[in-house]
Amino acid sequence: MTTTPLLPVPHVPPARATRPTLAVWKFASCDGCQLTLLNCEDELMALAGAVRIAYFPEATRAVVDGPYDLSLVEGSVTTPEEVERIGQIRAMSRHLVTIGACATTGGIQALRNFADVAEFRSVVYAHPEYLSTLDRSTPISAHVTVDFELRGCPVDKNQLLEVLAAYLQRRRPRIPTYSVCVECKRRGAVCVTVAHGTPCLGPVTQAGCGALCPAFARGCYGCFGPQDSPNTSALADRLLAAGMAPDEVMRVYRTFNAASEPFRRESERHEGEVSS
Amino acid sequence: MDRHAQVIDVDGLQLLIEVLASRGYTVMGPTVRDGAVVVAPVAGVADLPRGLRDEQDAAHYRLVPRDDDAFFGHAAAVQGAKPVLFPADQLLWRARRSEDGFRLDASDDDDAAPVALLGARSCDLAAVDIHDEVLLRRRFSDAHYAQRRAGTFVVAVTCGDPAGTCFCASTGTGPRPGAGFDLLLTELLEPVHRFLVEVGSVRGAEVLAEVPAAPAGPGDLAAADDVVVRATGRMGRVLETEGLRDVLYAAAESPHWDDVASRCLACTSCTLVCPTCFCTSVEDVADLTGDVAERHRVWDSCFSKDFAYIHGGSLRGETRSRYRQWITHKLAAWQDQFGMLGCVGCGRCITWCPAAIDITAEAAALRAATPLVTTGEGARR
Numbered sequence: 043m044t045t046t047p048l049l050p051v052p053h054v055p056p057a058r059a060t061r062p063t064l065a066v067w068k069f070a071s072c073d074g075c076q077l078t079l080l081n082c083e084d085e086l087m088a089l090a091g092a093v094r095i096a097y098f099p100e101a102t103r104a105v106v107d108g109p110y111d112l113s114l115v116e117g118s119v120t121t122p123e124e125v126e127r128i129g130q131i132r133a134m135s136r137h138l139v140t141i142g143a144c145a146t147t148g149g150i151q152a153l154r155n156f157a158d159v160a161e162f163r164s165v166v167y168a169h170p171e172y173l174s175t176l177d178r179s180t181p182i183s184a185h186v187t188v189d190f191e192l193r194g195c196p197v198d199k200n201q202l203l204e205v206l207a208a209y210l211q212r213r214r215p216r217i218p219t220y221s222v223c224v225e226c227k228r229r230g231a232v233c234v235t236v237a238h239g240t241p242c243l244g245p246v247t248q249a250g251c252g253a254l255c256p257a258f259a260r261g262c263y264g265c266f267g268p269q270d271s272p273n274t275s276a277l278a279d280r281l282l283a284a285g286m287a288p289d290e291v292m293r294v295y296r297t298f299n300a301a302s303e304p305f306r307r308e309s310e311r312h313e314g315e316v317s318s
Numbered sequence: 319m320d321r322h323a324q325v326i327d328v329d330g331l332q333l334l335i336e337v338l339a340s341r342g343y344t345v346m347g348p349t350v351r352d353g354a355v356v357v358a359p360v361a362g363v364a365d366l367p368r369g370l371r372d373e374q375d376a377a378h379y380r381l382v383p384r385d386d387d388a389f390f391g392h393a394a395a396v397q398g399a400k401p402v403l404f405p406a407d408q409l410l411w412r413a414r415r416s417e418d419g420f421r422l423d424a425s426d427d428d429d430a431a432p433v434a435l436l437g438a439r440s441c442d443l444a445a446v447d448i449h450d451e452v453l454l455r456r457r458f459s460d461a462h463y464a465q466r467r468a469g470t471f472v473v474a475v476t477c478g479d480p481a482g483t484c485f486c487a488s489t490g491t492g493p494r495p496g497a498g499f500d501l502l503l504t505e506l507l508e509p510v511h512r513f514l515v516e517v518g519s520v521r522g523a524e525v526l527a528e529v530p531a532a533p534a535g536p537g538d539l540a541a542a543d544d545v546v547v548r549a550t551g552r553m554g555r556v557l558e559t560e561g562l563r564d565v566l567y568a569a570a571e572s573p574h575w576d577d578v579a580s581r582c583l584a585c586t587s588c589t590l591v592c593p594t595c596f597c598t599s600v601e602d603v604a605d606l607t608g609d610v611a612e613r614h615r616v617w618d619s620c621f622s623k624d625f626a627y628i629h630g631g632s633l634r635g636e637t638r639s640r641y642r643q644w645i646t647h648k649l650a651a652w653q654d655q656f657g658m659l660g661c662v663g664c665g666r667c668i669t670w671c672p673a674a675i676d677i678t679a680e681a682a683a684l685r686a687a688t689p690l691v692t693t694g695e696g697a698r699r
């Protein structure tokens with residue numbers, strides 16, 4: 043399935059009197075992205091005034107029946123039941139936005155994609171036959187059409203509010219796809235790679251966090267997935283030249299966005315590579 | 319040569335900073351943060367990076383101790399005057415919904431204190447002059463820049479110890495600041511720690527009058543000249559500028575761009591640390607209620623894909639065309655556009671490129687690989 047870069051057009055303007063309904067759904071995930079929504083303390087009242095929160099079990103037990111104007115979906119698809127459920131949610135939602143690394147690339151649980159799930163199952167569970175699980179963790183867009191994907195592990199609060207505001211105002215969300223280095227330089231942080239020799243995934247990672255880690259003298263972990271022009275192999279070459287072992291290079295690309303195409307390909311390139 | 323120069327000591331430097339502060343300036347000078355020399359507010363000499371040298375090379379920066387007490391014994395700071403005069407995020411206006419439409423908030427710029435730039439280097443001043451050309455002296459001037467710029471007091475410093483990535487001697491923009499300062503300091507360490515101070519403006523003379531200073535003797539002047547001679551001989555890099563414009567234009571289809579693109583991360587760092595790059599994009603933001611809207615101007619870069627986005631897609635989808643845009647603009651097209659080189663030889667793009675790509679090395683490689691259509695004087699337009 044494809045994702046469209048724009049919020050859906052045509053769009054029925056949400057009249058102030060009838061607030062659009064918002065539903066928040068959870069798939070295989072840690073709830074961190076939903077918590078980001080709850081952490082919008084200063085903006086929650088404005089949000090509640092702008093949308094009708096119709097389904098959000100993390101926040102309220104009250105449930106309004108669908109269909110919903112806007113569904114936010116957290117988490118990846120890892121079970122046969124979830125495949126079915128995401129189809130139903132799509133059918134009930136006028137617009138569907140996925141939030142977070144799990145929903146947009148498969149999340150950390152996509153590490154299973156590189157391994158044998160049957161083996162995990164037999165090693166970890168006393169009664170593996172009770173489990174019904176898929177051998178791959180996949181993003182929501184692998185199953186249904188998604189109107190917008192918001193990256194991050196977790197998503198950034200301001201970006202989430204921007205997507206919601208853009209939806210309400212019928213405009214394109216201002217979510218840049220350039221690298222973390224842009225935000226790093228704009229905030230005047232000292233480059234950790236150049237000044238400290240700390241490995242940093244910032245050059246291949248999409249902006250969104252405001253270069254949080256480099257601002258605290260740590261390398262970027264790649265939470266927001268690949269930027270729009272990710273030269274993952276050139277960065278890998280730099281990391282190897284700086285003395286990082288090949289299996290470590292494989293692992294830095296294999297975290298929250300391990301299954302995103304550019305990161306997956308790069309990590310596989312270093313599988314079984316031996317240190318020289 | 320009679321430069322009407324004066325000499326102040328370390329206490330004099332402290333007093334100079336205090337005088338500037340008492341005149342209402344926010345003094346922005348070199349200071350150490352996160353293992354590097356950055357430009358930030360300084361209250362006195364204690365905030366300056368004393369006895370430190372910056373070891374700079376492609377993708378490499380480390381502060382190391384000097385065997386003297388120099389305050390300005392380092393080269394270009396991480397980012398120089400650019401973020402001060404041309405901020406990364408400039409609020410252009412803020413509007414609020416009102417009963418009959420909207421009203422604009424008063425600009426916050428008006429109450430911002432003027433800045434005194436302390437320790438600006440020759441390359442920094444040359445870059446500010448380029449920004450003046452681009453942002454002030456053309457048909458439409460940039461009001462925000464004009465306001466900041468007009469109020470700025472400049473205390474420049476002669477570079478005594480250039481870094482491994484410096485090449486201002488090649489671009490003719492250093493190491494001794496020639497113009498664009500109110501006061502110029504040259505740090506002298508032997509036999510006593512002192513600063514030769516030269517005056518560049520009436521305002522500079524007024525400020526210096528408040529600091530106890532002695533007239534410079536011939537020995538002070540000779541020592542200051544010697545600092546320049548030694549610094550010129552210690553440039554870490556060289557850029558051959560002769561005929562460079564023609565080389566780059568002739569290299570438009572060079573296979574070398576693929577070679578650079580295989581190494582370049584398209585991260586934008588080079589353009590954002592470059593003190594002459596001036597590209598921005600304008601972004602509109604609105605809050606959830608839609609009652610408050612803001613327009614911001616933020617630093618942008620020709621290395622980002624969306625920078626060249628027009629109807630239907632990006633003009634520079636591939637990194638090869640982005641690197642070509644950057645180096646060709648800096649070293650060739652800038653000359654046609656503004657009548658000057660777009661590079662002041664500060665070396666920041668080399669030091670801060672996480673992939674160790676070096677503009678002087680790439681220019682040399684292109685020169686070596688590119689046969690010019692014609693040679694000799696006639697080829698140079």
Ligand code: SF4
Nearest residue numbers: 223226233234242244
């Ligand atoms: S610290 Fe990381 S994100 Fe920041 S400029 Fe360096 S490489 Fe880029």
Ligand code: SF4
Nearest residue numbers: 592661662664665667
């Ligand atoms: S191109 Fe590089 S060396 Fe030249 S002014 Fe810009 S940052 Fe400095």
Ligand code: SF4
Nearest residue numbers: 595596597620644647
């Ligand atoms: S090199 Fe690129 S970012 Fe710099 S001024 Fe030219 S087009 Fe703008």
Ligand code: SF4
Nearest residue numbers: 582583585586588671
């Ligand atoms: S040349 Fe270096 S700093 Fe510039 S975009 Fe490429 S990798 Fe980044």
